[in-house]
Amino acid sequence: SQTIHQWPATLVQPVGSPLSLECTVEGTSNPNLYWYRQAAGRGLQLLFYSVGIGQISSEVPQNLSASRPQDRQFILSSKKLLLSDSGFYLCAGGQGWTGELFFGEGSRLTVL
Amino acid sequence: GQQVMQIPQYQHVQEGEDFTTYCNSSTTLSNIQWYKQRPGGHPVFLIQLVKSGEVKKQKRLTFQFGEAKKNSSLHITATQTTDVGTYFCAGGGNTNAGKSTFGDGTTLTVKP
Numbered sequence: 102s103q104t105i106h107q108w109p110a111t112l113v114q115p116v117g118s119p120l121s122l123e124c125t126v127e128g129t130s131n132p133n134l135y136w137y138r139q140a141a142g143r144g145l146q147l148l149f150y151s152v153g154i155g156q157i158s159s160e161v162p163q164n165l166s167a168s169r170p171q172d173r174q175f176i177l178s179s180k181k182l183l184l185s186d187s188g189f190y191l192c193a194g195g196q197g198w199t200g201e202l203f204f205g206e207g208s209r210l211t212v213l
Numbered sequence: 214g215q216q217v218m219q220i221p222q223y224q225h226v227q228e229g230e231d232f233t234t235y236c237n238s239s240t241t242l243s244n245i246q247w248y249k250q251r252p253g254g255h256p257v258f259l260i261q262l263v264k265s266g267e268v269k270k271q272k273r274l275t276f277q278f279g280e281a282k283k284n285s286s287l288h289i290t291a292t293q294t295t296d297v298g299t300y301f302c303a304g305g306g307n308t309n310a311g312k313s314t315f316g317d318g319t320t321l322t323v324k325p
Binding site for chain 2: 135137142143144145146147150191200201202203204205206207
């Protein structure tokens, strides 16, 4: 199985500041990688997914971007945060068509 | 697009009572996964169902996949306080990258 490392665990950022959340994967190569956002008491909204280095697909229009500079590294970024960007961000990894996802421990972002 | 509805949103039970959460998809699914998220934690994979009419058991948990592959259920027999958390279903479509659509989850609380 694979292990997802994600950081930072929590952060509080002012509106208009930049953001960088990082995720790395252990235990597998060439994983599919995902960024999800979870609003309080809600399900998981898929933001981005990647099937390989440099390949990013965006699921929803937003103030965020993602990059995959290395096979097992996935980064979520923003140039200027909005209040609505607050939430719990989860990085996940999966292999091919199996559907099973391994999640990182999440990053709780509060934008003030 | 694919939508996955999950009911109920909340369920409060007395310890020892049974619990069931239901998941319904607007489209036929290739597979369905179930995850558990403890309060403050991240989703953890429980199981995946692939075959029409499939039933799988994990100790007190029983998972079913409907004949039409559009619905699924998770049943917990004789709940324990350790069962508390939010249970999510995630339906896999037939697209690439193994993308799954998550339901909004059912949050279970167990009164001792």
